[in-house]
Amino acid sequence: MKMNRGKIALRINKDNFGKVKIPTPNGDIVLEIDTGFEAAHYFTQYSEVVYVPDDEKEIKVGMFVFHNHNVYSESTRVDDDIFWTTKEFIFGTTSQMFGEYVMVDKIFEDKDTAIGTMGINVRIEQIKEPIKNKCLVITGKYAGKTMYCSDVMFYEIVGYDKKIYIAKEKQLIADEDFNPCENKLLVAPFKDELIIRKSGVIVARNFTKPQCKTGNVTRSFNGEYLGQNIAYSRYYQLTIYGIQHHIVEVKNVECTFETNEEVTILK
Structure with missing residues (x-):
């Protein structure tokens, strides 16, 4: 097999489509999802690499990798069970992530919830609920640390x-x-926004449709822009x-300013 322009080929096992394994004290229970419900929920996302281009250094033939469900498509089919993709859609293996991906785990907190019929036999029980903006990092330079994260960040893998x-x-x-990750700033946003004039001058004023946000830097990864x-x-x-x-990533800072001061964009 020889593929062009950096393509990577995966062997996708359709026997794993829609299968979810649930561990129990008496052994694993394997459930099969109705695969007619929604394609994105059942296409296998853990498959064998069967071809990589000569210049690929991280991904090797024979690896089993986690990948985006969109790899499985008639438009990417090479053979009956072989599909091509680009590296950006391959996340990593059980031991290492590729590129900008990291493996994380959810963190749970105890939460009181009411069980029963209101006003008759209600009782309060504690349940474990995942925290949306925190995770435990498993791989990468922040491995082993509990980190704040964006709310929408979890991808559940099908077929593993x-x-x-x-x-x-x-x-x-x-x-x-609250120490920001590399190249990031923690900002307390202002209610006042900035008007960007046609001349490129920014003016700190209230107005209805801001072109960008403004705020005060309360934490910085290296002290830059602090305060x-x-x-x-x-x-x-x-x-x-x-x-x-x-x-805010440092590259997305447009300018610094004093309150009500007219300033020019730095970029």
Whole structure:
């Protein structure tokens, strides 16, 4: 087999489609999902690599890798059970992640919930509920740390014998002491926004449709911009103890400014 332009080929075992293994004290129970319900929920995402290009250094033939469900498609079929993909859709193996991906695990907290009929026989019980904005990092440079993360970050893998969760490293925000990850700033957003004039001058004013957000940098990964007011074009939103924070990558800082001061975009 010889494929062009960096393509990687996977052998996808259709026998695993829709199978979910649930561990119990009496052994594993294997459930089969109705595969007519929604394709994204049953296509296997754990498959064998059968071809890599000559310049590929991380992924090897024979590896079993976690991958995006979109690999399985008639448009990517090479043979009956062989499908091509690009590296960006391959997450990693059980021991290492590729590129910008990291393996994470959910963190649970105890939560009181009411059981029974209201007003008659209600009792309060504790249940375990996953925390949406925290995770335990398993692989990568933050391995072993509990980290704040963006709310939408978990990918459940179909076709593997246990649930695993994969995120992109950029979705990791800060450690438990609110120290931001590399190249990130923790920002307290302002209600006032910035007007960007046609001349390229930014003015700090209230208006209805802001072109970018503004705020004060409360934490910095290396001290850069700490304590300064900044305008920024992209951000992740994170709510901690009911308080809203914005997480900004340094590359998305448009400018610094004093309150009500006219300033020019730095980029």
